[in-house]
Amino acid sequence: MAVNTYNRGLHRWSLVLAFCTLLLVVAGGMVTSRDAGLSVPDWPLSYGKLMPPMEGGIFYEHGHRMIATTVGMFTIVSLVWIWIVEKRQWMKWLGVAALVAVITQGVLGGLTVLLLLPWWISSSHASLAQLFFSTTVAIALFTSDWWLRGAKTVTEKATAPIRGISLVASICVLCQLALGAAARHKAIGSIYHICGSPIVTSVILWVVLRVLLHYADNRELRLGALTLITITFCQVFLGIAAYMTRIAYADSVQPMPLMVTFTVFHVAVGALTMAASVSLAILVRRNVETA
Amino acid sequence: MRKLTLKRPLALLPLALFLVLLLAACGGGPKTETQPQASLPEAQVDPATAGSVTGKVLFTGTAPVMPVIDMSSNPQCERQHKTPAKAETVIVNSNGTLRNVYVWIKSGLAPAKWPTPTEPAKLDQNGCMYAPRVQGVMEDQAFEILNSDPVNHNVHAECERNAAWNESQPPRAEHKFKKFASEEVLFPVTCSVHPWMRAYVGVSPHPFFFVTGDDGTFVLKGVPPGTYTIEAVHEKYGRKEGKVTVAPSGTASIEFSYGS
Ligand SMILES: [Cu+2]
Numbered sequence: 001m002a003v004n005t006y007n008r009g010l011h012r013w014s015l016v017l018a019f020c021t022l023l024l025v026v027a028g029g030m031v032t033s034r035d036a037g038l039s040v041p042d043w044p045l046s047y048g049k050l051m052p053p054m055e056g057g058i059f060y061e062h063g064h065r066m067i068a069t070t071v072g073m074f075t076i077v078s079l080v081w082i083w084i085v086e087k088r089q090w091m092k093w094l095g096v097a098a099l100v101a102v103i104t105q106g107v108l109g110g111l112t113v114l115l116l117l118p119w120w121i122s123s124s125h126a127s128l129a130q131l132f133f134s135t136t137v138a139i140a141l142f143t144s145d146w147w148l149r150g151a152k153t154v155t156e157k158a159t160a161p162i163r164g165i166s167l168v169a170s171i172c173v174l175c176q177l178a179l180g181a182a183a184r185h186k187a188i189g190s191i192y193h194i195c196g197s198p199i200v201t202s203v204i205l206w207v208v209l210r211v212l213l214h215y216a217d218n219r220e221l222r223l224g225a226l227t228l229i230t231i232t233f234c235q236v237f238l239g240i241a242a243y244m245t246r247i248a249y250a251d252s253v254q255p256m257p258l259m260v261t262f263t264v265f266h267v268a269v270g271a272l273t274m275a276a277s278v279s280l281a282i283l284v285r286r287n288v289e290t291a
Numbered sequence: 292m293r294k295l296t297l298k299r300p301l302a303l304l305p306l307a308l309f310l311v312l313l314l315a316a317c318g319g320g321p322k323t324e325t326q327p328q329a330s331l332p333e334a335q336v337d338p339a340t341a342g343s344v345t346g347k348v349l350f351t352g353t354a355p356v357m358p359v360i361d362m363s364s365n366p367q368c369e370r371q372h373k374t375p376a377k378a379e380t381v382i383v384n385s386n387g388t389l390r391n392v393y394v395w396i397k398s399g400l401a402p403a404k405w406p407t408p409t410e411p412a413k414l415d416q417n418g419c420m421y422a423p424r425v426q427g428v429m430e431d432q433a434f435e436i437l438n439s440d441p442v443n444h445n446v447h448a449e450c451e452r453n454a455a456w457n458e459s460q461p462p463r464a465e466h467k468f469k470k471f472a473s474e475e476v477l478f479p480v481t482c483s484v485h486p487w488m489r490a491y492v493g494v495s496p497h498p499f500f501f502v503t504g505d506d507g508t509f510v511l512k513g514v515p516p517g518t519y520t521i522e523a524v525h526e527k528y529g530r531k532e533g534k535v536t537v538a539p540s541g542t543a544s545i546e547f548s549y550g551s
Pocket residue numbers: 419443444445482483484485488
């Protein structure tokens with residue numbers, strides 16, 4: 001197997017892609033929070049044009065489409081770049097998976113508009129967005145200099161297994177995000193998402209504490225765990241804020257700015273929580289060897 | 292190749308999620324649309340005995356204060372209002388009655404095919420507000436939609452028993468002509484370009500419906516003698532009903548009362 005060398009250009013490009021994807025998640029969250037999803041009834045064109053007047057809700061919906069198109073093109077560039085410079089076969093396929101995900105995402109977005117926002121397409125669109133963002137973060141991780149310099153492995157302690165539960169945490173976060181998406185698209189009450197939050201937070205806390213208590217010598221794991229727990233606490237605070245503003249403005253005739261702000265931040269930091277938990281699971285599986 | 296093993300379970304996540312969502316969606320099932328019955332007899336009303344139902348819709352308690360609509364997201368909408376437009380969710384008239392209540396004969400009429408009016412019902416978009424806020428149409432009556440604004444609107448009929456649709460209507464675009472085949476009281480019509488825009492439409496199989504105006508009264512004319520359930524529907528305060536008996540050539544009256 002040929003040795004992969006660090007490619008600074010590809011790594012930086014991957015960071016750009018991840019950052020743009022986060023912006024795209026924010027833009028998508030704005031569409032839902034501003035109730036703008038149906039402001040452009042046609043797809044793939046907008047009012048039969050490439051560039052409709054950006055008034056009212058059209059600004060959010062068409063703006064989301066423009067950022068999405070950019071991210072789609074950036075993903076194609078990433079894929080081509082990966083196939084040129086990467087020697088790791090699985091990286092090439094990860095690039096393909098990213099492109100398939102972003103195309104699926106575009107089609108889901110178009111379909112949900114044409115079918116008048118059926119909750120299950122809108123929720124899938126919102127959940128796949130989170131997975132796609134995690135994928136872009138993983139690509140940035142895998143192309144980084146310190147990743148390619150190799151792992152400092154430790155052996156999994158029999159008294160404190162970590163490989164399995166780090167993955168469980170990621171799955172819990174994904175489920176919680178899916179519940180949040182379903183609540184946002186009015187398929188279920190927000191009570192499920194609210195009840196899920198202490199459970200997911202506990203699982204994350206459990207994993208993070210286990211890393212910090214038993215594997216803190218490993219710098220990668222320590223940083224990964226601290227990042228995850230910091231983001232998670234922000235996320236819980238934002239969730240409470242989003243819920244309280246929602247109650248305060250329950251009677252409003254149009255989306256209120258404070259409610260939109262907290263909710264969209266909650267969506268974006270949800271994406272970061274997911275990415276951080278996936279990253280930690282990846283780092284654990286790389287750095288902790290089974291005994 | 293240990294790294295391969297870490298990715299397989301992660302790659303399965305989207306797939307698993309889709310399966311779950313798809314299964315849930317199948318559980319929801321498609322909405323069935325009721326077909327109008329073509330075999331119904333023509334409705335016959337004897338003008339010599341036809342009566343009417345009259346009444347008013349009262350509002351008790353303090354009228355809620357309607358907020359000013361923030362139209363800053365589309366200045367062209369804002370410019371059309373000399374004084375800022377207020378929300379129209381609840382409009383209490385000066386005589387203590389409630390405006391924009393849809394009142395109709397919910398049941399009691401013999402099943403019949405009532406003649407469809409030849410005039411279309413009209414919904415205008417003016418100053419990024421719908422006019423009228425609430426209206427009734429008959430099944431299969433033409434429903435004409437105008438855009439008097441210099442801006443783009445989308446028109447989303449959020450029907451449940453009829454087929455829902457969402458279409459764009461740019462400035463100076465042709466009028467839209469729509470029809471609703473099935474009884475449905477009331478459904479919202481909304482615009483997502485301007486999320487404050489909201490109208491309500493009630494589709495009735497017969498002509499006995501009325502929307503209260505600035506005096507809060509209603510009158511249903513030409514009603515054949517009989518006993519009927521009259522229903523009042525308000526977008527925020529919901530449904531109320533009562534029974535009336537219309538004697539030959541008589542006038543039955545009924546009052547509804549809403550409160551905050
Ligand atoms: Cu509009």
